[in-house]
Amino acid sequence: MMSSLAWQKVNQQYPWPTYCDGKMPHRGGTMTGAVHPAPSRRRPRDRRVQILAAASDLFARRGYHAVGMSDIAEAVGVGASALYRHFAGKQELLYAVLEDNLVTLRATLPTLDLADMDGTALRIADFALDHRYLGVLLQREARQLAPENMRVWRGGFDALGLEILGRIQQVRPELSPVSAGMMAWAALSVMGSISFHDAELPAPDYRRLLADILVEAIYAPVPRGLEWEKPERSPGLAPLSRREALLANALRLFARDGFTEVSNEDIGATVGIAGPSLYHHFASKREIVLTAGVRAMGALHLELSFVLASSSTPREALRKLLGHYVQYALRHRDLVQVLLNERLVLGDPGRAFITGYIAEWTHLLAAANPGMDDATARIRVGAAMTLANDAARTPFLRHSAIADVLLTVCGRVLLLPGK
Structure with missing residues (x-):
């Protein structure tokens, strides 16, 4: 210990x-x-x-x-x-x-x-x-x-x-x-x-x-004896496309420093170009966030459609969605953080996409628990998603066991029986 x-x-x-x-x-x-x-x-x-x-x-x-x-x-x-x-x-x-x-x-x-x-x-x-x-x-x-x-x-x-x-x-x-x-x-x-x-x-x-x-x-039954692990910090490979490199680097900067604190010069410097050259790839900083939002919500909604089509009960669908969302949040930490934090940048259309996605979870949870009202379901869904989002963005929680811990804790919050 x-x-x-x-x-x-x-x-x-x-x-x-x-x-x-x-x-x-x-x-x-x-x-x-x-x-x-x-x-x-x-x-x-x-x-x-x-x-x-x-x-x-x-x-x-x-x-x-x-x-x-x-x-x-x-x-x-x-x-x-x-x-x-x-x-x-x-x-x-x-x-x-x-x-x-x-x-x-x-x-x-x-x-x-x-x-x-x-x-x-x-x-x-x-x-x-x-x-x-x-x-x-x-x-x-x-x-x-x-x-x-x-x-x-x-x-x-x-x-x-x-x-x-x-x-x-x-x-x-x-x-x-x-x-x-x-x-x-x-x-x-x-x-x-x-x-x-x-x-x-x-x-x-x-x-x-x-x-x-x-x-x-x-009181979730998580592993009892976990030890600290140093987070892996592999830089990975850079994309061939300069536009894609700018998008990835901008999201990293927005996640770390915040949208308002990052300049065009900061973003351009990550690929060795001047700030004004950013406009050859994106009309504005805001377009970077909107582009990321369209991709993120498209991926989540595509998985939602697949899950709904391949499930026979609301509880089965909810369990599948939870598994996908946990993995998505852990793999795309910067993207999730920016979308959640820069809500004012996304505007009403972006927030409407997110609200619609959440509504599907809320509907499934209420359907899986007859008698549960929508507000109760929404509060439980909000708690489960916040658990996943916070874990994805917290350095201490970048642990080899975190995905299983999230599935256990969030599963209890969503009233999903253990496997």
């Missing part, structure tokens, strides 16, 4: 949370790209709390770069000068939004009674529902932090990950640190999954469902 010190060293080199790979992966959805609308709530008395709530809402719905301090001030109902009395600028405000969520979650962990796992799961569900924007903020917007803020915040998040891992080992002492780390990732993914769809249930029912999914994921 890996010592605590050794584990921390591994975590520093290959951080396990999908939010902490240096540039902050930035998910735009569980393949829907939707961000939950602002919940209705009373205005808090404390002005700072008001500002943080408004900023969280706007950053999640519009994206950091599309939000100005004047937008936040308007949402709060104050002048811009009042905003600057609390925060020096938008960068400081983003850091405060993320830090506030982190501090609240870390304060919750020591109060959990692990002897009462059901009660613990319900409290975690309460936190997730009260901080429903957390997933999209961590995955997509945290990458916008300035380097020094990133360093400090990442250190706190890595510490949170280790705390969650320790809690998992308390309830599942048979697990090695790597195996427990996978379950900690699963818990965070389930919590964050509700940020990316607009399915609704009555509050008590939603709370109960999310707690059930958490327990199903945490």
Whole structure:
């Protein structure tokens, strides 16, 4: 078993949370790209709390770069000068939004009674529902932090990950640190999954469902003694076509740095051409993302058609789709990350394709479980897809066993019986 010190060293080199790979992966959805609308709530008395709530809402719905301090001030109902009395600028405000969520979650962990796992799961569900924007903020917007803020915040998040891992080992002492780390990732993914769809249930029912999914994921029968593996980093072969090389390299840069942070010059430099020469191959940066989206959704929908035509029951079809999606996400990490994170770039047509794909999964799950409503099915599908997407993008989880772990954990979330 890996010592605590050794584990921390591994975590520093290959951080396990999908939010902490240096540039902050930035998910735009569980393949829907939707961000939950602002919940209705009373205005808090404390002005700072008001500002943080408004900023969280706007950053999640519009994206950091599309939000100005004047937008936040308007949402709060104050002048811009009042905003600057609390925060020096938008960068400081983003850091405060993320830090506030982190501090609240870390304060919750020591109060959990692990002897009462059901009660613990319900409290975690309460936190997730009260901080429903957390997933999209961590995955997509945290990458916008300035380097020094990133360093400090990442250190706190890595510490949170280790705390969650320790809690998992308390309830599942048979697990090695790597195996427990996978379950900690699963818990965070389930919590964050509700940020990316607009399915609704009555509050008590939603709370109960999310707690059930958490327990199903945490107690999945995964291999107990997994050891850390250094991720393989083979560069592979370059395509003959310059256009294809530009597409592949651009996706890698978008996945690492974010669409807005990558210039035409950055992309052109990967194949030894000047930035303006990119226009000989693509009309714009946006066309690169759209081209990738058309290919990705075409491949997924083709497999969907084959699965539906070759299956005799909804449960059989769902199992086949899960197997294909897990392999697809693991093989095309950069592509999946860009499509999920750059939802604003894809536009309505691209999001409609993704929504349609998700709807087929939701329909199959509901059909396989008579009496299950569409909202419940959608929430479960969202959790399963988020688990797969997060695993594909998290360096720590690039493990030879991850495909089997995903099939097991996601299968439980989708109520698929074990083989």
